[in-house]
Amino acid sequence: MTQPTAAYELAQVNISRLKxxxxxxxxxxxxxxxxxxxxxxDTADGFVWRLQSDSGNATDTSVFGDDWxxxxxxxxxxxxALTAFMYQGQHRELLTRRNEWFERIxxxxxxxxxxxxxxxxxxxxxxxxxxxLREHGATAYAFTLRTxxxxxxxxxxxxxxxxxxxxxxxxxx
Numbered sequence: 001m002t003q004p005t006a007a008y009e010l011a012q013v014n015i016s017r018l019k020x021x022x023x024x025x026x027x028x029x030x031x032x033x034x035x036x037x038x039x040x041x042d043t044a045d046g047f048v049w050r051l052q053s054d055s056g057n058a059t060d061t062s063v064f065g066d067d068w069x070x071x072x073x074x075x076x077x078x079x080x081a082l083t084a085f086m087y088q089g090q091h092r093e094l095l096t097r098r099n100e101w102f103e104r105i106x107x108x109x110x111x112x113x114x115x116x117x118x119x120x121x122x123x124x125x126x127x128x129x130x131x132x133l134r135e136h137g138a139t140a141y142a143f144t145l146r147t148x149x150x151x152x153x154x155x156x157x158x159x160x161x162x163x164x165x166x167x168x169x170x171x172x173x
Contacts, residue, residue, distance in 0.1 A: 008151035013126035017103040046081020
């Protein structure tokens with residue numbers, strides 16, 4: 001008997017601000033670890049997809065129009081698969097050293113959201129979800145590992161103080 005296919009998968013974006021250029025000696029250990037860590041991710045249980053450019057990673061992909069920002073955009077089976085990968089092996093080692101390579105940012109730089117199975121999120125979609133999280137906090141539309149939501153479709157939260165837009169309908173008078 002085959003396993004039923006999940007209707008939703010977990011999209012994850014993580015954006016970081018570099019402390020130095022990618023080709024600098026300061027970032028050498030990080031850059032050298034990219035291919036091995038990505039290879040482990042690609043075969044991890046629950047991994048579905050990751051954004052890649054011709055370089056095999058996404059470090060040359062523009063995000064928010066800022067050359068000092070780099071993006072990691074992935075899709076996973078669920079939050080358990082993502083956390084299992086994040087906190088093991090070489091990826092865990094890199095997490096412990098992140099302050100050597102990336103600026104410490106106060107605003108949210110990571111967002112999660114559910115996508116229909118088979119959907120591959122764009123950078124624009126990831127930017128929009130991250131901005132939504134910054135403005136509204138964790139909601140079903142954009143959330144964090146600390147405050148997650150069950151799989152399913154979610155709409156953005158209306159801007160505070162504004163009523164949601166109503167559909168255009170002819171009103172007989």
